[in-house]
Amino acid sequence: MAKWRDVLNINARNRLFLILNSKKGRRIANSKILTKKVMKKAGIPVPRLYAVFKTREQVNQFAWEKLKGNFVIKPTRGYAGEGILMIRKRGKWAGEWLLMDGSKVSTADLKFHIGDIFAGRYSLKDLPDKAFIEERIKIHPIFKKYVYQGTPDIRVIVFNNIPVMAMLRLPTAESKGRANLHQGAIGAGIDLATGITTYGVRHNRAVKYIPHSGRKINGLKLPFWDEVLLFSVKAQEAVPRLGYLGIDFFLSQEKGPVIVELNAKPGLSIQICNRDGLFRRLTRVQGLEVRSPEHGVRIAKNLFAERFADRVMAEKGIKTLKVLEPAKIKIGKKKWHEVFAKIDTGAFRSSIDRQLVAELGLSVKKNVLYSRHYRSSMGKRRERKIIELTFRIGGRRIKTAVNVVDRSHLSTPLLIGRRDLAGFLIKPEPITTGKSEVKSLQMEKRGE
């Protein structure tokens, strides 16, 4: 859930973020053919292009009989999924094609449709348009029970080379197979860390189940999630003129995620199905230094992970932590380092001692998410690193981002803040927590 100040509204989006998208960048996003070219150059998978048509002669000269079915005819500047014709396979006779719903059309019908595209029927303001034919991406089997017709897609919003929010869009009968929330498709929020769907929304209202199949919308783990995040950062690197960018993916069982479209003006409903505000997330990552696409993905996963803790709690019962609690810090594959941690609900983020980080070898560059400046109590400008850390506490494994600070004068090298304490109860014992208490606990544990 969010506060009003965290939510991005239309006026603020237009004023503060859309100005980051230059005319040149928008030109690429508005043309599906140009998008394809740029993405291909950057090594990002896209649906294969079979033909581009600019004139009627090209349409007539095209060797239609060589197509084997499984293709899509699209206008290059179409919007909201208008004017897209999907062909499943060849019909029984030559020049006959079967659409997705099994109805038959002839090659002449296809040419007529392309003529409509040329005349600008599907482009804004009747401007003449080009048409193209591309490979149809078959729906991934895991979505079969989730959509009635059409192909679901994944929308990722990327800002400053960091994915900030994502949703799965499931076409419905009402949306006529189009993955457009406006037309009645279902949007499902996605946890960036795991690629698991969270909340469903249809027509701005919360929904839990798919209408025709009764499937639960949340809890679906999307395949190829890491690639989706990685490609979305790479896509923005390929088009730096689009600073605030929505990227639409199809998932293909054979090819993995493919980019079908870039959107230079992504909508704001994504906030409703994620139950979180974009403004907070965007300001959170603004100005962070991203060293590589992998680094951008890691920042996103650590900053914007959903806390499933409340649901886990309901299933497993409530776990109680004392103020001093033994914890294990992960230092490699199957290697853990045991320490005592102090539980502090007064702190937001967890902190770890700088010296311990150095000893355990966790301060390598790969681990560092970003650095942040702060003013010390002496009024000096200091820099503090924030690293990725995995630890176990109270029988739970927590992967999170922690501050690296000097705790050498304190009783415990690890402090756990409330960001990582969701789903725990805290028992305020022992009441004093100096070095002697830690020592006696350690002796107790060793059985002395």
Added chain:
Amino acid sequence: MFFESFFTGQFFREAIAKAIEAGIPVSSLAYLLLLPLLTSMIAAARHLFGLTTYGTFIPAIISLIWLKLGLMPGFFLTVILFFWARFSQWLIKKTMIRRFKIDYLPRMAIFLLFLSLGLLVFSLAGYLNWLLAEQANIFILLVLVLVIQNLIEIQITLTAKEARSLVLETAFFALLGYGLLGWGFLQNFVLAWPGLSIILILVFNIVVGRYVGFRLLERYRFRSIID
């Protein structure tokens, strides 16, 4: 000298006086200054309240037509023509696309032909002749036909719900425009204080344009994610 008169509004007042002298109707001059006011209202409805507002052109033109024809005759003519247009569009879709495979722009031309035919049928009923004789010339009716064709064309790309809101909003802003442009007090005001009116419209739009907060309808849209 010029700048002084420009900023005091003297310049505009003189220009208006000269125009009236030259025989331009007073109401036309008032419309010239009131049209930007109507557009500002539509802009504010979008920017502050979150109405969709499909452009300012159609409502503005419709309100001008109504002013010319009179509210009741103008309104009824628009409504009847609109439903006739919806019907012809449906008919064309059923016949021209499925059977004869006519291309898009010729199809639009046929659609326009249907609208003209509608007007002709109207004139047979005698209503139109009365209208034409009384208030209007044929150009106004032709503009009305073009506007309605435009409206229908936009509607094609929208969902049923959006199409409804388009029609309702267009009707609302056209009525608002009719009220504003036809209001004697406002007409007199802009003609008496042209400089002041221009500055007020400018300031209003600058204030509205710089607003980055929530639109009223967005408060409703996002209410479910607020705790």
